Amino acid sequence: MREPLKTGRGRGTPCCSKVGLKTGQWTSEEDDLLASYVRREGEGKWRTMPKRAGLLRCGKSCRLRWMNYLRPSVKRGQIAPDEEDLILRLHRLLGNRWSLIAGRIPGRTDNEIKNYWNTHLSKKLLKQGIDPRTHMPLLNPTCSNQTASAAPSARQEAVAVKEEDTPQQVMSKDIGDDDLDVNFSDDMLSGFLDSLVVDVDVFLRQDLTNINPTETLVSSLPPFEHDEFWEQVVHPSAITLDVNGDVDDHFGRHSDSQI
DNA sequence: AATTGCCCCAACCGCGTTCCG
């Protein structure tokens, strides 16, 4: 039987199970210690860093705090509608690969996106009659209730998926295209994503100008039907994005519009 | 003003992957 945490979010004993290590909410003093240490010594070596930084925390906790909160590049505040739209699109493409999704949205962390998805977007999709997991319409309105109550846990599902399918196969199923015969690799997928070039400077200028740079990013993802989508995946280089966010997809379309 | 219930999100854990001796 595990001892409950005193302050505790999460469950059970701390990962490092060392007596005397602090858990729970970070204080501003701890934040200062961590931030100044990382600025001085750089990221990495999380295991040993708490001691060297004078923190009574485990390395994991320090890493998480830095990554999700203290890092200078972390953008605080409300998720903009355009960012939301981008998250939806990327989730349809990538599934619950939060870190990959976060990697395409400057300033947002995987944890933040995951939280936003679980608290806002999945509910929003359900309301619209869309299965948040597959992005396909729910066949039976009662399915949503069944999904909530009788569905296996996410971890069970994840295990089941892992045992049966490659991510690409899962995506193929999600898209619902039985005839799809595309065996693209993670590299290709990554290449496709990389082709959606984002100028981070544009984002950093967000506060200085009144434009919403995310709009630029979103408009880099032209609306697609399933067939077009797969064409784009298979031919990642087929999409280019100019500085203004206009899209020339090499399929004879030029777009600067939203969905 | 007090209580209750709900929602959000920071922080936790377990596990898989990568690194390194």
Place this chain on the structure above:
DNA sequence: ACGGAACGCGGTTGGGGCAAT
């Protein structure tokens, strides 16, 4: 090639804030 350590990711939890009663 192997095993342990370190790291990174995704799922889950529950404290705290806020709205409703």
